Amino acid sequence: MKNLFILAGGKSKRLGFDKLYLKISNQSVIQLIDKSIGGLFDKKFIVVKNGHIEFEGFEVIKDKVNIDAPVAGVLTSLMVTRTNKNFIIACDMPFVKKELVEYMLSFDGYDAVVPYYNGYFEPLFCVYTKTFLEKALDFINKDIFSLSTILQNSNVKKIELDEILRFDPFLESFRNINTQSDLEEANERFRRSLSNQV
Template sequence: MKNITGIILCGGKSCRFGEDKGLCTLAGKPMIEYPLSALNSICDEILISSNDPRYDNMGYKVIKDNIKNIGPIGGIFSALQQSKTEDNLIVSCDMPFVNEKLLNYILDNKNDHLVAAAFEGQYVEPLCSYYNKKVLPLI
């Protein structure tokens, strides 16, 4: 293990989707299982960022938002506060195609940056990212 915490963001109101995305099934599994699988192979600990009590019995520490209704940054902030490691991988629960190769690529290319996000061309994916805990005062 690399002394890294994995953080899965399971917040949001799912207004457009209509149900909790992380618990919605895809190919017979709740969507949260896909990022969990990718993170479990890399991380020492996994935290779930959610205010939904349905995540409480999944076998992972669940972090509630300290600041509510400010979007994903609230979950990121609260989870980073609870992380025991400097290095953290953050993935949204609705990313079934995230894999260990992508997460290792982010880690291998973060250099000395406090935040490093996955990207494709000009499109940045901030919810599949590396965050160093030192970024907390900037949030």
């Protein structure tokens, strides 16, 4: 069993609206993520801080942890899930590569399987297991909320750059949308990809 959790977070100060409602070429980013990787999972969830959304095939859950940090969505996901492998992704990453996610899901025996390049983790593009929850809660109790710090102190499989490039040579999976400029660029990238398919 494998579950998908899309973290919708809350209102983006730079975009001026909730990323939950992000659209590219009239398709929600959540829909684009689902089209790409939804078929890999037994159950699919959207985790929201506030607001309301209905999305076919997804169960919507609200944050169960009162922390204003991305770790809240990860903790909520791991509290809800009944399975050990859980792919957790931010809702603003429209270009996720299915083959990379499949590769990450192939590993067993770790607290997390996470891309790592240029000295940084990608904690919101990560396979988390139930064992990560207990470790994360220990850090939260010490007022440490950084997912990267928790990952550094956990049993993780790092997906290094050479591995990532086999499946995603331009690192498109990790392109997220934080500004209006990012959104315009994502729309243009999406239009180009469609024209290349014709």
